[in-house]
Amino acid sequence: MNNKNKLLITGASGFLGRVACSYFARDGWEVYGVAYQQRLGIDGITTLSCDLTDPAECKALFERVSPGAVLHLAAMSKPDACEQNPQESQRINVDASARLASLCADYQAKLVFTSTDLVFSGDKAPYQEDDPVEPINRYGEQKVRAEEVISWLYPDATIARMPLMFGPGVPGKPSFTEQLLASLQQRKTMRLFTDEYRTVVNAETAVQGLKLALDQPGATLHLGGKERWSRYAFGQLMAELVGLDADVFQPVKLADIQTAAHRPADACMSSERAFALGYSPASVRCQLKTVLDGLGGPGANR
Template sequence: MKLLLTGASGLLGAAVARAAAAQGDEVVGVVGRWPDPVPGVARQVALDLAEPAAVVALVQATRPQAILNCAALAEPAACDAAPALAQRVNVDLPAALAAAARAQGARFVHVSSEQVFDGAAPPYAIASPVNPLHRYGRQKVESERAVLAADPGAAVVRAPLMSGNSLGGRRSVHEKFLEAWSAGKTMRLFTDEIRAVCSAESTAAALLELAARPDLAGVLHWTGAEPVSRWEMGRAVCAHFGFPENWIEPVPRAALPEFTATRPRDLTLDLAPLDRVLRVKPERFAAAVARLVLPAWWRGAGRR
């Protein structure tokens, strides 16, 4: 299968590229400013993802059988700092890709986010009311609606916080911890903020299976197998690498009310129906942690 993959240099996109190539797919990977080759990408194209017309032109030129949109400006603070840019990448791009996919007869799979929910009433089913707490979540809701309006046969996958080893070593959960520790900081981690963290590899496998399953359309959920707190994430990462647990500090969300106002408390998702109909199954957090490695920059810097 020929796949057009946007966000190919990101944590999830790179995992998709590797998995797709391993199963014999031809990957045309769209990156922004990433300068190096992405493993698994047969043809790498540098385009400004904030210019959807250029990406649509690539769709028309390459005529892929499936399009997987893993591109996003995913940090809420970054979306607030550059709202127009975030709107183009998070909403305009997927809407344009959905329309292009339908026109070309290609399967379209768009990655949305658990952040469409407010975290107050988990677990969230597909039909649960959305109520995002920040701009990024609102843009993801808008993207879901725009994609399905343009291509009702598309799959829109709400994905969780991701674990894994990114190309640059600074994208995933444990890499963010490492950045703080390299600066000599103690990570203050919430004991009562819950995420069903999923590995990029598990999510990539689900997305690729969906690319070949046009019978599965509309909004879908995919996450890890069990919910974990931020504190539990930190403990697992410290244990895996043999770091002292005093590098992390447990705190309740109530201790930092000004910080948690726009942070959903518990984003546990109901995985029906994908947990029953896909060959790939949700992965436990411990299995994902076992594959984590220290990035090259850490091996040269370490803990200050």
């Protein structure tokens, strides 16, 4: 049976996964979206539930779907949570990723693994794909370990390092973008870092990069945007686009706030390799306008 068009997406109920499922279904793939604790209802895809930390459930998942390609997005993706839950985060971020790599090798399925810009320390940006990794928190360490073990078990796997992404959140979990908008609309003070820089993109753009990554076996690709933004500057841009006062945003420095996980100051990535393949993020202003339109239009619910 030809299974090339069958795309298994783990983390389908997450921030990026929901966008990916809809995008690839529209793109003509037979999409199987895997959720865990959340319920998932996305038109045009088959939804499945699986605890990827359970070897038997993973095996059964592959027997059921027999995928031609896998986008492995599932993770404990919040650095503070990884710091506070070292064993649980290891099981999903590293052990489950290794298991999926072995299964993909057995099934000869393409595999794209979503890693992070937080594999870097943040003091030598912009980072190229071949720059040495030097994580400064547990989440970054686990992603490095996962990259290594995946590439060892399945050299054809593709590592896609994702930047900080913005866009709509998932039910019950407002995204950073939605928190900023709510802060502007409700005149609620929010502290934003002025000295933490990222090459941000919206989730829809990132997914276009993941599509390219599917055709780059064995590669490591950075899928960052073309611009360097701090969260504070991003908040200012949003205020301008929705026509609301930016004075709710308080500028703070990384050193001012204690978090469970250390945060790299400048994890900006150079994504020239992906740009040369046709990855072409629009300006952040333009991407954010699109996201705000989707959230109900600039200044909506003022």
